[in-house]
Amino acid sequence: MLIQLTYASRTAAILGPGDVKDILQSSARNNQSAGITGALCLSNGIFLQQLERDRTAVNALYHRILKDSRHKDSAIL
Ligand SMILES: Cc1cc2nc3c(=O)[nH]c(=O)nc-3n(C[C@H](O)[C@H](O)[C@H](O)COP(=O)(O)O)c2cc1C
Numbered sequence: 001m002l003i004q005l006t007y008a009s010r011t012a013a014i015l016g017p018g019d020v021k022d023i024l025q026s027s028a029r030n031n032q033s034a035g036i037t038g039a040l041c042l043s044n045g046i047f048l049q050q051l052e053r054d055r056t057a058v059n060a061l062y063h064r065i066l067k068d069s070r071h072k073d074s075a076i077l
Pocket residue numbers: 009023026027028030031040047049061064065066067068070071
């Protein structure tokens with residue numbers, strides 16, 4: 001069953017274009033091969049991301065993203 005998980009987090013430091021490009025490249029590559037869809041926004045130091053697929057796939061990805069030191073204070077909305 002398709003589920004959607006939406007969370008917001010804060011950037012851990014000021015991110016440069018290279019950091020954002022790295023996140024986008026990993027996301028595009030991994031999410032496509034895992035069949036995960038969604039969206040990622042970054043504005044004023046706040047990430048907002050929606051992840052869509054079955055619960056197992058979304059949980060696994062969210063827990064990987066949680067460990068990423070480029071952001072902090074994640075909260076599921
Ligand atoms: C806010 C944020 C959102 C991220 N979203 C994704 C994502 O949707 N998919 C993904 O694979 N990695 C995402 N990442 C990156 C992962 O934390 C991790 O660095 C990456 O999956 C490692 O994969 P790689 O070794 O293939 O680069 C995100 C990181 C941050 C900080």
